[in-house]
Amino acid sequence: MNLLNHRAEGPASAQPLLLGPSLGTSYALWDKVAPELSITHRVVRWDLPGHGGSAADLIAEGATVGDLARLVLALADSLGIERFGYAGVSLGGAVGLYLAVHHPQRVGSLAVICSSAHFNGAKPWQERAALVRREGLAGLAENAPARWFTSGFTVPELVQNHRDADPAAYAACCDALAAFDLRDRLTEISSPTLLIAGREDPATPPPHLREIADAVPGAALVEIPGASHLAPAQCPGAVLTALRAHFGESVKRGMEVRREVLGDPHVDRAQARQTAFTARFQDFISRYAWGEIWTDPTLSRRERSMITLTALVAHGHYDELAMHVRAARRNGLTPEEIGAVLLQTAVYCGVPAANSAFATAQRVLAEEEG
Structure with a gap:
């Protein structure tokens, strides 16, 4: 053509x-x-x-x-x-x-x-x-x-x-x-x-x-x-x-959403660690992941949190999982709902993956309650 x-x-x-x-x-x-x-x-x-x-x-x-x-x-x-x-x-x-x-x-x-x-x-x-x-x-x-x-x-x-x-x-x-x-x-x-x-x-x-x-x-x-x-x-x-x-508003809005979902302390730490080498990657995350995807009104933030938790378990990204368990709580998911999502991953991602995910989530939720 x-x-x-x-x-x-x-x-x-x-x-x-x-x-x-x-x-x-x-x-x-x-x-x-x-x-x-x-x-x-x-x-x-x-x-x-x-x-x-x-x-x-x-x-x-x-x-x-x-x-x-x-x-x-x-x-x-x-x-x-x-x-x-x-x-x-x-x-x-x-x-x-x-x-x-x-x-x-x-x-x-x-x-x-x-x-x-x-x-x-x-x-x-x-x-x-x-x-x-x-x-x-x-x-x-x-x-x-x-x-x-x-x-x-x-x-x-x-x-x-x-x-x-x-x-x-x-x-x-x-x-x-x-x-x-x-x-x-x-x-x-x-x-x-x-x-x-x-x-x-x-x-x-x-x-x-x-x-x-x-x-x-x-x-x-x-x-x-x-x-x-x-x-x-x-x-x-x-x-x-x-x-x-x-x-340029997508970058600004992306940073706002990133802070709303992940919390100021996490974003502040990420920004403080930013170097000339990682600056473009941080801009990419704020602009595309947070300014484009997380702001798309097709899915609610609750739904995006559930999808994100599942994807992180599937790929074994447990450090990121801990961060997004906290984000899921900010987005309105209860501990019971987070547990249900992780139980679902046991069926489709495997029991060992879900076992590690439950351990990570339990630690985070206990810290949150404390």
């Missing part, structure tokens, strides 16, 4: 962050933002079909945003990326909303920029698709700066992207925008979500982003003064600041 053209930047071991483009542009839309984000993330920015370096035949007439989302997932799969942060502009933002609704297990955190849960109905996009199929993109490209930027500002490279796009693929993307409407599904989004609006954006003005922010539980909204539709190109500093705060 052909894949979307893309550019990857940043450490391969860092948290993945996918960046989606607007219709008529390429991944060059992110040129002033992606290099900075790649300092702390594994950034992967991609081109729409028929745009930049992506093949036009990846999309066909009558396409949907779901079709584009599947191409993005195929790209992530090819790179070995299971769960990722995602930020997208306009059509790229719509792809992010679709992924968050239909594939929530893949989207750890979401930012939707100058976009919408609907794009003012099907008719304008059907008319644009018909125009492009009939006359090509020259006329639309001439008017692109007025649609994308405030007066007197332009980015020639992006206008050239518009001019060079494949008309059939561009029209198919218009079909996708015409059919897109996720307003009745927004309350299902569970990923931490940031909305960024350009205050001067005529295509997706701030009320479109506010509508999403009001519907998605816990979502935040940032409005950027002086920004039009392509905010990452026109106001990269403001966009970068907002994205850094949002996607």
Whole structure:
């Protein structure tokens, strides 16, 4: 299967962050933002079909945003990326909303920029698709700066992207925008979500982003003064600041959850033992294990504790087991419930493993009672 053209930047071991483009542009839309984000993330920015370096035949007439989302997932799969942060502009933002609704297990955190849960109905996009199929993109490209930027500002490279796009693929993307409407599904989004609006954006003005922010539980909204539709190109500093705060939140939240589950004394000891050699591993634990997995609302902390106890017994990690017996008590498990979990491991992990586990748990519980 052909894949979307893309550019990857940043450490391969860092948290993945996918960046989606607007219709008529390429991944060059992110040129002033992606290099900075790649300092702390594994950034992967991609081109729409028929745009930049992506093949036009990846999309066909009558396409949907779901079709584009599947191409993005195929790209992530090819790179070995299971769960990722995602930020997208306009059509790229719509792809992010679709992924968050239909594939929530893949989207750890979401930012939707100058976009919408609907794009003012099907008719304008059907008319644009018909125009492009009939006359090509020259006329639309001439008017692109007025649609994308405030007066007197332009980015020639992006206008050239518009001019060079494949008309059939561009029209198919218009079909996708015409059919897109996720307003009745927004309350299902569970990923931490940031909305960024350009205050001067005529295509997706701030009320479109506010509508999403009001519907998605816990979502935040940032409005950027002086920004039009392509905010990452026109106001990269403001966009970068907002994205850094949002996607860096998983580390902060991960540390909070780590302290809540394991207790301050344990975390303080771990931090005190940290060296330059172990710093990246400690960051990985806080960011991924605690900031991504333990904060996922699909399972309760009680359920996660029971699963963790079982896994630690199965692999004979009794020092870690002692730590997580204490964590299980913080997460609401009674000594009787912990015993029941360990008894279950006797059946599926073996009696010797369970015997060692009971000895470890009994010692910890006695210390806790003392």
